[in-house]
Amino acid sequence: MKKALVCGAGGFIGHHLVNRLKKDGYFVRGVDIKKPEFCETNADEFLVLDLRLDENCVKALTLNEGEFNEVYQLAADMGGMGFIHSAECDIMYNSAMINLNMINNAIRKFRVPKYFFSSSVCVYRDMKHGESELSEEQAYPAMPDNEYGWEKLYAERMAMTFGKHNNTQVRIARFQNCFGPLGTWIGGREKAPAAMCRKIAEINGVEGVIQIWGDGTAVRSYTFVDDLVDGIRRLMDSNITTPVNIGRPEYVSVIDLVNTVAKIANKKITIENIEGPVGVESRNFSNEKIYSTGWKSNFSLKQGLEQTYPWIEEQVRKARSESN
Ligand code: NAD
Numbered sequence: 001m002k003k004a005l006v007c008g009a010g011g012f013i014g015h016h017l018v019n020r021l022k023k024d025g026y027f028v029r030g031v032d033i034k035k036p037e038f039c040e041t042n043a044d045e046f047l048v049l050d051l052r053l054d055e056n057c058v059k060a061l062t063l064n065e066g067e068f069n070e071v072y073q074l075a076a077d078m079g080g081m082g083f084i085h086s087a088e089c090d091i092m093y094n095s096a097m098i099n100l101n102m103i104n105n106a107i108r109k110f111r112v113p114k115y116f117f118s119s120s121v122c123v124y125r126d127m128k129h130g131e132s133e134l135s136e137e138q139a140y141p142a143m144p145d146n147e148y149g150w151e152k153l154y155a156e157r158m159a160m161t162f163g164k165h166n167n168t169q170v171r172i173a174r175f176q177n178c179f180g181p182l183g184t185w186i187g188g189r190e191k192a193p194a195a196m197c198r199k200i201a202e203i204n205g206v207e208g209v210i211q212i213w214g215d216g217t218a219v220r221s222y223t224f225v226d227d228l229v230d231g232i233r234r235l236m237d238s239n240i241t242t243p244v245n246i247g248r249p250e251y252v253s254v255i256d257l258v259n260t261v262a263k264i265a266n267k268k269i270t271i272e273n274i275e276g277p278v279g280v281e282s283r284n285f286s287n288e289k290i291y292s293t294g295w296k297s298n299f300s301l302k303q304g305l306e307q308t309y310p311w312i313e314e315q316v317r318k319a320r321s322e323s324n
Contacts, residue, residue: 218253
């Protein structure tokens with residue numbers, strides 16, 4: 001039986017990845033600074049550890065019997081655009097400490113055969129509406145829009161360099177925005193799809209107003225979590241040694257996103273534009289590398305939101321009844 005360590009298993013994508021690895025027949029140890037918020041983990045073991053600390057990375061990697069075949073590193077100080085802009089120092093310190101210590105221990109000291117790192121399309125520069133797609137190589141010359149992207153870029157380079165010198169196969173995915181049930185939906189770290197679902201779910205009745213940051217024309221693609229996890233697994237089994245974009249090529253504006261959620265919720269929504277951190281103007285990335293693994297996205301934005309909105313609506317209802 002193959003053994004996998006999932007760092008960040010208490011988080012959104014990490015939790016779904018644990019489920020997938022269990023389905024694929026792995027022994028899984030999850031590790032995170034917190035347990036999953038919304039349901040029990042399916043990992044065989046779950047350690048609560050702060051991975052910024054060297055000794056905790058050693059604990060995470062040490063098994064009573066045998067060694068890990070694969071390490072999946074998804075732990076990060078992470079959030080949507082509001083968080084990325086307000087918590088720059090935390091992101092640059094906390095996520096860098098996690099990556100420095102995990103890469104050094106997993107690759108140089110424990111010499112794990114395979115190491116996965118979750119990067120982000122935030123490593124790319126800002127793009128204009130209608131620009132043709134960027135390939136992975138076009139992350140250079142580097143000019144990420146935010147500090148989160150710079151930290152990811154350094155961690156990518158460190159993982160690849162340590163892999164090259166220590167005979168570890170390193171796989172790196174640059175995720176586009178990911179959404180789905182069990183993702184952060186409140187508290188300031190939620191990303192746009194969850195935030196829109198929550199705002200619309202919070203409206204009593206069939207009509208209401210929601211506020212969005214900026215004019216709503218910023219373009220993004222949103223990838224349903226099951227598709228993303230499938231991409232991670234395919235990439236890990238592939239021979240691709242350089243970073244790989246993973247994202248559904250369905251590019252929509254924030255206004256389109258709101259309208260799609262409103263339709264699912266069956267509510268008439270009016271948008272009020274307010275000042276706020278909008279992030280880059282547009283996105284458009286090549287998926288040729290991940291397609292070469294046989295991956296394709298199976299969930300449209302609408303299909304993914306049809307699974308996500310009811311879950312967030314349920315969380316809003318529960319939170320209300322608890323506060324009453
Ligand atoms: P998440 O916040 O739900 O998961 C990250 C997990 O890391 C959290 O459970 C958190 O507790 C854990 N963590 C933070 N600090 C830690 C520490 N010191 N020690 C141990 N664990 C710690 O985020 P997610 O959406 O599941 O993202 C997973 C990974 O994918 C992250 O690396 C993120 O940067 C990357 N990513 C996500 C998206 C997205 O749209 N969700 C897009 C691009 C990249």
